[in-house]
Structures are given as C-alpha cells and as structure tokens.
Amino acid sequence: MELGLHVANFTWSGGPRALRDTLARTVRDAEAAGIARITVMDHLWQIPGVGRPENEMLEAYTTLGFIAAHTERVLLHTLVSAVVYREPGLLAKQIVTLDALSGGRAGLGIGAAWFEEEAQGLGLPFPPVGERFERLEETLRICLAMWGADEEPFEGAHYTLGRTLSSPRPLRTPRPYLLLGGGGERKTLRYVAQYADACNLFGGPETPHKFDVLRRHCDEVGRDFDDIEKTTTLAVAPGTGRDDLLHQLKERRDLGFTTAYVAGGGEPDALVDLLASVVQDVAED
Template structure:
C-alpha cells in the first residue's frame, strides 16, 4: 500500500506570514519520509469540515508549482481539480507544465466540483450538476487527446478547441496519471472506468468502500476495461496521537477490500513533527 498526504489546512499560528516557510518544511519532510504524493485541495475558501471559509486557503496550481520546486521525488497533484474552474486546454497545459518542471511527477486529479458558495463568492463559472458532468467527460477526452499529441480540432457540446497543441508534452508517458475523485455510482465511477488511471473514494466505512469498488468493477466490465488497471485510492485521517499499529490496522481493513493507496489528511494543519511517525507508517504498510 502507498501513503500520501493532502495539505488542506494552512491556518497555522503564524499565518499568513509563516505559510511559505511551513509548507516548504512540510513538503521536504514528506519527500524524505517516503510518501508517494502530496496533494492540495482545489478550493479557494476553506471547506466546512476543516474550518470556517475565512481560514487560509491557497490556489492549487500555484501551490503545486511552489511545492515542485521544494521537492525532489514526491508526486504532485490536486485532490481534485474542480472541472468548472479552468477551461480544459488551460488545465492540460497547467498539468503538463507541472509535469515537465517537476521531472515527471504530476497527477491530473479532477472531479465535477461542488462548492457553489466559493464559486459565487469569487464570480466563478459554476453550471448545473448535469452540465458539470458533461464538461468533466469532455475535459477527460481533451486531456487524453492533447497528451497523445493530436492537434485535431475538438468540437464538443461545451468546448471547442481549434488546435489543441500541447508543446512541450508531458514527460510522463503516455500521460500524467488521471485520478477522478468522487464515488457517484451512475456517473463518476463510470467515467473512472472509461478514462481514469485511479479513483479516489472517501468512505467512510469499509462496507461503503467495498460497495463502491463493486460498482466500479461492474462499470469496468461494461466497457471491457481491466479492473486491475485502475489504482484504488481513498482519503483517510492521520491521527498523530494514535500508534502506528492502530493506524496500520485501520488501513489494513481497507486494503482487504481493494484499496491500494491512502491519502492522509489530518485534524488541523500538518506540522513537521508529524513526519517521523508518517515515515514509520510508510515502512509499516509496504
């Protein structure tokens, strides 16, 4: 099993002046601890499960560029990009740039978006749910085409690209891994089966995760996609006050139903001191 972290809370006692220094130290520690990836949320206001909207939040792709320059081996991505916040050509160019400048370490994490409050607050485009899913599928098609190197014009229901040129192309071949976040059974998991290299689920229980993976398996069978080609990931919490053994036992129950990669958040912001135990966890779950 692989372990990663999600940086979702940037409100430290010395914020905002200390944010840059703290993120630098944390991602360097994550790199050295052997974690697989560091993710950031694609939110512009803090979300309710982490704190009030007024708490500090960084824009995802600017933050990932900063993190790329501070690390050497750890992979980098948004968990997950809100499809309606960026047009697909620009998004693919952003992820490709991250991949090239990081030496081939980028993910494309993407989902249908949900935070209408932050979208309205900042005047962002936020169409109805059905349209966001249509746009998500078109974006996935465009991303695959651009990473294949095809400049054939794309004419979709929502997007038209007259020349989807992407130079330089990604270093990761055939493309940066595509992770679709969410666990909607009718649309999201179908898109995973058709287009993605990884799914990202959020539980919260082993039984729910097992049921979602069974649905994904069914979608894979329907499109003749090998189920084992898809990396099964989920989000969970790292608890600094729990022992390594307790947390490994919890992760093991999800591994038994098929989870291969856990992305760890934390109650409150990460601190450098967390990474000694996180390094132990990485070794314990290998």
C-alpha cells in the same frame, strides 16, 4: 500500500508569513520519510469540516509548482480539481507545465465540483450538476487529446477547441497520471473505467459495492478492473497515535485500496512524523 500526504489545511503557527518556510520544510521531510505522493485541495476558501471559510487557503497549481521546486521524487496532483473552475485547455496546459518543471511527476485529480458557496462568493461558474458532469467528461477527453500525439480540433456541447496543441509534450509516460474523485455510480465510476488511471473513494461499508459497480463499468468498456488504481482519503485528528493510524490504514487495505492520502488538522510537522512512523509497515504489508 503507498502513502500520500494530503495538505488540506494551511492554518499553521506563524501565520501567512511562515507559510513558505513551513510548507517547504514539510514537503521535504515528507519525501525524505518515504511518502510517495503529495496532494493539495483545489479550493479557494477553506471547506466545511476542516475550518472556517476565512482560514488560509492557497491556490492549488501555484502551490504544486512551489512543492515541485522543493521535492525530487513525489507524485504531485490535486485531490481534486473542480472541473468548472478552469477552461479545459488551460487546465491541460497547467498539468503539462507542472510535469515539465517537476521532471515528469505531475498528475491530474479531477471531479465534478461541489462547493457552491465558494464558487458564488468568487464569481466562478457553477452550473447544475448534470451540466457539470457533461463538462467533466468533455474535459477528460480534451486533456487526453492535448496530452496525446495529434492536434485535432474538439467539438463538444460545452467546449470547442480549434487545435488541441500542447508543447512541450508530457515527460511522464504514457501521459500524466489521471485520477477521478467521487463514487457516483452512473457517471463518475463509468468515467473512471473509460478514461482514468485511478479512482478515489472514502473507505467504508459501501466500498465493496462501489468496486462491483466499477468492475461492471470496466467490463462494459473492455477495461481490466485490476489496471485501475484504487485510492482513498483518510483524515486523522490531532493526537492520533501510530497504532490507531496503522489500524485504519490496514482496514482500508483490506477493502482493496492500494494508496491512502492522509490529511490532518494541526501542525504539519506532527502529521509528517505520524506518517513516517507507519510508512515502512504499510509498504511491507
């Protein structure tokens, strides 16, 4: 199993003035410890369950660019971007820019969006759920077109692009990593089978069923189920010990996950130290 550090909390000692130095140190230490991926949320307010809306939250793609400058090997992407927060042509270009400046380490994690209070508070679009999923599929198609070889126009129900040009081309081959977040059985998992490299699910008793659904979608579109990476997100509480985390990771591995993105509250140094204590064990299992 491969480990990712998911940075979901920026309320750290020292406050906003210390954010730059703390984040730079954290990602350098994470990479040195053997953590293979670093992700951030695509939110502008802190989300329920992690903290108050007023807590510190950094814009995702600016943050990923900063992280790219302080690392050399880790895969970088959001977990996950809200599809309606950016026009797809701009989003595809942001990923290619990150890919170029990181040396081919960029990915796109994306989903249909859910934080309506945040969107309304900042004047961002938040159409009904059915439309958000329509926009998600069109965005996936546009990104794949812009990362591909041709520059053909795109005409959809929600987006029209006269020329899907993006230069430079992605450094990562065959294109940037593409992950979909969510376990919706009719649309999200179908989009995974049709377009994506990976899915991201919360592990639990429903996981085998979700994988069965994904397998059926793969059969319908002629995709090999085993070609899709199965990833999960795991949040650990401050004070979680090595044995407890290792147990949780092995449970997720036994469900069929091959990558776990781990987030935690409290200071980031403690979370990196915790991950460093298990990274070799889970890699060898």
